[in-house]
Amino acid sequence: MTRSRDDGMFRFTTAAFAAVVLLIVIAIGVELWRQSFLSIEKFGLHFWTGTIWNPVSGQFGALPFIWGTLYSSILALIIATPISLGIAVFISELSPQMLRQPLTYLTELLAAIPSIVYGLWGIFVLTPIVRKLELAVPDPLKKLPLFSGPPLGVGMGTAALILAIMVVPFTSSVAREILKNVPMAQREAAYALGSTRWEAIKVALGYGKSGIIGAVMLGFGRALGETMAVTMVIGNNPQVSASLFAPQYTMAAVIANEFTEAADELYLHALIEIGLLLFIITIAVNALSRLFIWSMQKRTGRTVILRPAAIEEVAA
Amino acid sequence: MTTFLIDTGTPRRIKAPVMQTQINGMASPAEARIRVRHFDFFYADAKVLHGITMDIPDRQVTALIGPSGCGKSTFVRSMNRMNDIIPDAHGEGVIEIDGRNIYDGGTDVVELRRRVGMVFQKSNPFPKSIFENIAYGLKIGGVRNRRQLSETVEKSLRRAALWDEVKDRLNDSAMALSGGQQQRLCIARALAVDPEILLMDEPASALDPIATTKIEELIWELKENYTIVIVTHNMQQAARVSDRTAFFMLGRLVEYGETNTIFMNPREKMTEDYVTGRFG
Ligand SMILES: Nc1ncnc2c1ncn2[C@@H]1O[C@H](COP(=O)(O)OP(=O)(O)O)[C@@H](O)[C@H]1O
Ligand SMILES: [Mg+2]
Numbered sequence: 168m169t170r171s172r173d174d175g176m177f178r179f180t181t182a183a184f185a186a187v188v189l190l191i192v193i194a195i196g197v198e199l200w201r202q203s204f205l206s207i208e209k210f211g212l213h214f215w216t217g218t219i220w221n222p223v224s225g226q227f228g229a230l231p232f233i234w235g236t237l238y239s240s241i242l243a244l245i246i247a248t249p250i251s252l253g254i255a256v257f258i259s260e261l262s263p264q265m266l267r268q269p270l271t272y273l274t275e276l277l278a279a280i281p282s283i284v285y286g287l288w289g290i291f292v293l294t295p296i297v298r299k300l301e302l303a304v305p306d307p308l309k310k311l312p313l314f315s316g317p318p319l320g321v322g323m324g325t326a327a328l329i330l331a332i333m334v335v336p337f338t339s340s341v342a343r344e345i346l347k348n349v350p351m352a353q354r355e356a357a358y359a360l361g362s363t364r365w366e367a368i369k370v371a372l373g374y375g376k377s378g379i380i381g382a383v384m385l386g387f388g389r390a391l392g393e394t395m396a397v398t399m400v401i402g403n404n405p406q407v408s409a410s411l412f413a414p415q416y417t418m419a420a421v422i423a424n425e426f427t428e429a430a431d432e433l434y435l436h437a438l439i440e441i442g443l444l445l446f447i448i449t450i451a452v453n454a455l456s457r458l459f460i461w462s463m464q465k466r467t468g469r470t471v472i473l474r475p476a477a478i479e480e481v482a483a
Numbered sequence: 484m485t486t487f488l489i490d491t492g493t494p495r496r497i498k499a500p501v502m503q504t505q506i507n508g509m510a511s512p513a514e515a516r517i518r519v520r521h522f523d524f525f526y527a528d529a530k531v532l533h534g535i536t537m538d539i540p541d542r543q544v545t546a547l548i549g550p551s552g553c554g555k556s557t558f559v560r561s562m563n564r565m566n567d568i569i570p571d572a573h574g575e576g577v578i579e580i581d582g583r584n585i586y587d588g589g590t591d592v593v594e595l596r597r598r599v600g601m602v603f604q605k606s607n608p609f610p611k612s613i614f615e616n617i618a619y620g621l622k623i624g625g626v627r628n629r630r631q632l633s634e635t636v637e638k639s640l641r642r643a644a645l646w647d648e649v650k651d652r653l654n655d656s657a658m659a660l661s662g663g664q665q666q667r668l669c670i671a672r673a674l675a676v677d678p679e680i681l682l683m684d685e686p687a688s689a690l691d692p693i694a695t696t697k698i699e700e701l702i703w704e705l706k707e708n709y710t711i712v713i714v715t716h717n718m719q720q721a722a723r724v725s726d727r728t729a730f731f732m733l734g735r736l737v738e739y740g741e742t743n744t745i746f747m748n749p750r751e752k753m754t755e756d757y758v759t760g761r762f763g
Contacts, residue, residue: 264570350607352603352605352607353607353609354568355565355568355601355603355607356603356607356608356609356669356672357619358565358568358596359563359565359596359600359601359603359673360596360597360600360619360620360623360672360673360676361593361594361596361597361620361623361624361676362593362623363593363623366623370609373609373610373611374609374610
């Protein structure tokens, strides 16, 4: 066999694997759609906008779950992003050499803790703390929609916090990896022009910008799909509310909680349609972030430095 | 702020004749901009520069030559304290710029680097527009005025002989420029903060002959206004662009003097062997 034939085989095999991945994604989508067609047929687009979820009367609207998932994930993102970047910058730029490795292990260890453990910790430790904080919110602030309702401890705020804690190890690991890959020459260029350390760090962050946005989006993706820990602390009450105190519900949580109870077919199909929505939203978020990164690279004329290997390493 | 970088009023606009005296690799041009005395440098425990003593004249081009690994880069990077960012590295001895030892405790390194610009071997533009690259140094220096920024950007690009090639696409990414253009962009970026001394570490070694010629012509023009120290491992280049040449070997300054003398009539056998290509 000639070497060029070998090359051809290699190309074919890898292309086949890539095609399989794509096929699996499509197959999942099709299957979700097939298994939920009763609900799709009955509710159509109203499924997206309906706010009533009543299995007894057979009325299913997914908006509270979509809202709960997006709201909790966005809140988590807002909390986790600065913390993650801070950790990444500290480890890669500021910490003494000898602390780097231990700190890296430590953050990665956080990523390895099972979600149920976070959930238990959330119930027994975080919820009482959040309740105390909620009680401490001064009365005038309680008039704001953000802080309305009785202080229960369980609810959107606790869920967002726990999600943020779970997302930080991922985002910070990838961001750290990105910073590590920023060429020394970029920092030297900055220093040579009279940058302070902080300004040189900003240059490094700017160089890795698209990768760092990728890291943040990776965290967002994880927050969207996170089930167990959120289910345990969010209160599982389907309502659309801006309040951090209000018990709410997420898409992943409702599927996990109600799947075994779904007695009739329509109920089952409605739950699977929620799975389909989650699938679509996740893909859309991913596609949008890719698009954003891509357009940014077109502007700066540089290829991506987000190394997929780094992500896989952390995600594993 | 520090008092270190206040112009001491040295008459640098007046070009002084260079005296020909050479004592053991040490020369004394009448007007030294940079005075190096017994300078050693260490990477952790490894001593890579041994007792360097030399005077670098104002508004001339001084070339540092010598085989790879002899400490040329370490030495130029000591002159703007760029080596400070390398962990566990330190210098000992004196490097005076305009009469102030830059290794004194009170030196403001940020100010020092603004006065002593640097161009690296591999061009390292920021992934920003051409304009933003040049404006970067000004912006971190606190300049916000749009007009002042544009004027300086234009002036710097003209000085770096790049203006005509990029004036219609200042908002395009600097990464889209050719290698030679990127290197001139980096020179323009260094010039924009208005340094007085320009350090260049093999600025043309990654470029093709045409781009190299452009850079050399540029250096020739810049020495009117700047004190230039250039590292090169290309002997012809040293001969073409420099007024004075210092030959380094294994971390020591072997010989230093007028470029003509170093190339045509060196005092040391080692220098002669090196410049004639008998080793290297
Ligand atoms: N960051 C560093 N850490 C440790 N040793 C270094 C470092 N940079 C350079 N060296 C060593 O210092 C010596 C001088 O290097 P360098 O100044 O780069 O020489 P040149 O520029 O003349 O090739 C070499 O032996 C090199 O291996
Ligand atoms: Mg070198």
